[in-house]
Amino acid sequence: MQTDSFVQKGAAAQLAVHFNGKAQDFYFLMLPQATMLPVAAAIEPLRIANQVSNTELYRWYIMSEDGAPVVCSNGMTVTPDMPLEQLPQDAVVFVCAGNEPQQTASDSTINWLRREHRFGRRMGAICTGAFALAQAGLLRGQDFTLHWENQPGFIEIYPDLQPSSNIYEITKTFMTCGGGNAATDMMLNLIEERHGKNLAIIIADMCLHVRSGGQMAPQKSNYAVAIGSRNQRLLTALQLMQDSIEEPLSIGTLCDRLDISRRQLERLFSRYLDQSPMNVYSDMRLSHAYALMNETAMSVTEIALASGFNSATHFSRQFKRKFGASPHFFRKGWV
Template sequence: MSDDSFVQKGAAATLSIPHIGEPQDFYFLLLPKATMLPVAAAIEPLRIANQVTNTKLYRWYIMTEDGAPLRCSNGMMVTPDMALGALPSDGMGFVCAGVEPQDAAGDITLNWLRREHRFGRKLGGICTGAFALAQAGLIKNQPFTLHWENQPGFVERFEHLKPSPNIYEVTGSLMTCGGGSAATDMMLTLIEERHGKQLAIIVADMCLHVRSTSGAAPQKSNYAVAIGSRNQRLLSALQLMQESLEEPLSIGALCTRLDISRRQLERLFSRYLDQSPMHVYSDMRLSHAFALMNETSMSVTEIALASGFNSATHFSRQFKRKFGASPHFFRKGWA
């Protein structure tokens, strides 16, 4: 990329901010099947910050492991600026992954991450980039996150690590986000830290982005939004179910925890969800199993147990009922 292309003309008034020194460099390493949305959502705030200040505050570069074009999750090819290489002392490196993240990072990438970490570089993960960071041993006790869809598989693979449900986490030298527009929120935070709140607000407005006040915003809509009800007992029941997938609670145990009768619980689910409590609970566990099927190498029996099914045979029947194929055929079909 030409160095002159980092500052472009725009119609918005220019914001004058004091700036001394070299631009800050961002390097985005795309892994196979990376999702393009969060990559663009991370880069555009940097471009807009330059545009509205008419100053080269930031530079950004796309990397692939070998410098060759890479196909993203939507099938589009991206031509990188360079292959993996040493980052400058103040450069920030982000691993950008997407679907099938457990197989995306090779030894070259993992060794590069370890080397840059040893040199004190700031590193991060976008969407499912946390898989590569964890494989490289770079996630310890600090908060981190990745896309909610991929968290069940991540937790099964890295049992000692617990991702945050938040849209992004910025802690010291580790920066992670759940993908999508969360990448914009993360970048706005970095822009504000370096150049102030006024610039971050203007960049957010240019992106037509309603900024989250902090990374503590959850990635998923809460149950109240999802089901269109604020009935506290129903919401508490759904939360208890979600927290007890591996060791499901009986209807009686749910009722005891909620201090509600079985008849009342069934009425709630029938009224708001048009399903029985057990049917909803079973679907939750099967969705959990679906994620594990896609993103782990766990056996069908192991997945059945991790999803609260005592019998692999019963699990297989229920899985086929919901997804149209037995777990074995489902996995072969995606191989």
């Protein structure tokens, strides 16, 4: 939406911010199927910063490749302020993506990102926007992250790039977050660096947002929270399984690593998860395959191998059992 004024009135008491510099400009490049929540979660702290300080500390603009409206992942349409164009020298640009991230950034967009990077623009990515930055070849040697759901597919496509599990990453040149409310945490960090902790606290309160405690916070709840148990051997077993998807560990190897008997391991899983260890492990690998099926162009055989199945036939049978359709008919638009 075109913004006539970046400073709005509000009911909250104002905070005096002593700042004589120019407003910082943020540009949000929305790709087709972008998720709306993290974009709003990134922009609202900027708006509130201006509101509670009664000062134009920030300005924000929405972009699309050609200036045409963008349909988000929830079906809602966003009208941008402008098409891709050369940005001011001190501008910050965020690539905002969501579903089908490997397919939504055109060659024109990728070339524009490369050009703006060469011109020294500080860049970032929200949710799955890191796919576009990787396509542009901009993430080598960088600390970055993207939404946990899309990380398995990203790693298969870009095996030389390793996203972190943190909710956001901020470096001198790149800022990335996993999406959702992580975008608010990331922007509060940037606001605190520029205008102080008191302003960041007020903005968080205005957003009814409890800050995560820093960028090292993980994106997902740990296994202890997920399963309602702090049994260390069970948690270690689950982590070992998660770390060995492509080359699954045998039950014997798991027991050796945990220094327990097979019967003890099976009792642990039965008590806390009501499943056998192998069933839990199989579900992990099938969930991994599901992500690759949706996020990559890998063949069914390649996905089977990447998910620890030596036989594509066995993989297809297990996939159909869990998801109700064989992998060959599961591709987007087929079921």
